[in-house]
Amino acid sequence: MLVLALDLTSREKALEIVEKTRDFVDAVKVNYPIVLSCGIEIVKELSEIKRVIADFKIADIPYTSSLIAEIAFKNGANAVISHGFVGRDVLEEIMKVAENYDGKVYVVTELTNEGAREFMGQFARKIAEIAKEVGCHGLIAPATKPERVREVREVAKNLEILSPGIGAQKGKLEEIAKYVDGIIVGRSIYNADNPKEAARKIKEEFEKAKLTS
Amino acid sequence: MLVLALDLTSREKALEIVEKTRDFVDAVKVNYPIVLSCGIEIVKELSEIKRVIADFKIADIPYTSSLIAEIAFKNGANAVISHGFVGRDVLEEIMKVAENYDGKVYVVTELTNEGAREFMGQFARKIAEIAKEVGCHGLIAPATKPERVREVREVAKNLEILSPGIGAQKGKLEEIAKYVDGIIVGRSIYNADNPKEAARKIKEEFEKAKLTS
Numbered sequence: 060m061l062v063l064a065l066d067l068t069s070r071e072k073a074l075e076i077v078e079k080t081r082d083f084v085d086a087v088k089v090n091y092p093i094v095l096s097c098g099i100e101i102v103k104e105l106s107e108i109k110r111v112i113a114d115f116k117i118a119d120i121p122y123t124s125s126l127i128a129e130i131a132f133k134n135g136a137n138a139v140i141s142h143g144f145v146g147r148d149v150l151e152e153i154m155k156v157a158e159n160y161d162g163k164v165y166v167v168t169e170l171t172n173e174g175a176r177e178f179m180g181q182f183a184r185k186i187a188e189i190a191k192e193v194g195c196h197g198l199i200a201p202a203t204k205p206e207r208v209r210e211v212r213e214v215a216k217n218l219e220i221l222s223p224g225i226g227a228q229k230g231k232l233e234e235i236a237k238y239v240d241g242i243i244v245g246r247s248i249y250n251a252d253n254p255k256e257a258a259r260k261i262k263e264e265f266e267k268a269k270l271t272s
Numbered sequence: 273m274l275v276l277a278l279d280l281t282s283r284e285k286a287l288e289i290v291e292k293t294r295d296f297v298d299a300v301k302v303n304y305p306i307v308l309s310c311g312i313e314i315v316k317e318l319s320e321i322k323r324v325i326a327d328f329k330i331a332d333i334p335y336t337s338s339l340i341a342e343i344a345f346k347n348g349a350n351a352v353i354s355h356g357f358v359g360r361d362v363l364e365e366i367m368k369v370a371e372n373y374d375g376k377v378y379v380v381t382e383l384t385n386e387g388a389r390e391f392m393g394q395f396a397r398k399i400a401e402i403a404k405e406v407g408c409h410g411l412i413a414p415a416t417k418p419e420r421v422r423e424v425r426e427v428a429k430n431l432e433i434l435s436p437g438i439g440a441q442k443g444k445l446e447e448i449a450k451y452v453d454g455i456i457v458g459r460s461i462y463n464a465d466n467p468k469e470a471a472r473k474i475k476e477e478f479e480k481a482k483l484t485s
Binding site: 066068090091092094095096098099115116118119120121123126127130142144145146147148149170171172173174175176177178179182185186189 | 279281303304305307308309311312328329331332333334336339340343355357358359360361362383384385386387388389390391392395398399402
């Protein structure tokens with residue numbers, strides 16, 4: 060599974076890239092910079108072309124978190140991304156909303172940045188366990204830290220794992236492919252001279268890496 | 273200092289409450305539900321009446337976090353709220369943006385929900401230290417956990433501390449007043465029959481509690 064991270068702020072560019080890459084991309088991931096710049100309507104618009112994962116890194120108290128999830132699903136998102144470090148009660152509230160929309164909830168076990176090692180890193184495993192217990196659909200685990208992806212896969216069992224950090228952030232496909240169900244790629248696709256070809260190639264490389272690793 | 277938490281999704285209601293309470297409120301705090309519902313323009317509109325704290329609980333990788341802060345400040349926010357849990361590098365990037373706008377950065381040491389005790393609670397002190405080292409302006413610490421507010425004050429030294437959780441969330445003013453510079457209050461004001469009188473009374477009680485505690 061290839062998820063296109065639309066880390067852009069222009070509506071036109073976003074729609075253009077999604078149109079160009081649609082044959083090789085399984086879902087698109089939007090985050091706050093594009094949604095704040097273009098308005099929440101961009102989620103609806105993109106959802107008419109591809110499944111949309113609203114990467115809102117939800118990290119608020121349960122009630123506010125449920126409102127954020129509600130807005131995402133109501134506007135056509137197929138899934139939301141929440142943080143796990145804010146606690147089990149937050150994930151439970153978000154799941155209640157997701158169930159009303161037949162939507163999915165992915166939980167971040169740890170971000171790809173170095174600073175995430177300070178706190179989140181030591182809880183990646185525990186966060187994965189909680190996400191599983193609460194019934195969330197999947198996890199987001201950093202390709203920049205392959206040892207952690209392996210560790211998270213051990214406890215995640217059948218949960219879906221999506222992994223960002225391949226390419227511009229230096230994560231290596233061959234180190235994580237066997238542990239994950241999908242990769243999240245942004246710059247290597249939308250900054251390519253030929254985004255369609257870039258998406259095709261990355262998807263092919265991922266599938267090959269899964270078979271041979 | 274009294275901060276009004278505008279946990280609403282209606283632009284008209286938000287503007288009405290801010291107008292009614294402006295004599296007793298020092299700043300308004302907006303979060304994602306209202307901004308996603310009304311568009312980022314609501315920040316600009318409110319900032320023409322009162323200082324606005326963009327409570328975006330920023331919790332992404334450094335680059336994305338800096339983009340979110342940039343959008344908030346560009347639209348008139350006086351301050352942003354970031355999580356500290358995501359690591360020092362995130363706070364450093366956000367601070368660079370804040371400095372360009374002469375804006376403030378508040379860092380959440382721990383949320384008010386019970387689930388926040390699972391992970392964030394044990395790091396509240398450490399997060400406060402990092403926020404101080406990075407040069408952030410202040411901290412957000414939960415009135416529902418007075419023992420933690422006291423602990424955070426010890427390390428925060430001269431950093432400003434704002435505390436949510438009084439009122440509807442059952443935090444007690446007399447237990448935290450002496451440790452904090454301001455309180456963040458939402459429902460007890462905007463759901464009151466007379467929001468102006470509610471704001472006046474809460475502000476007076478806070479000031480009295482600070483003097484007597």
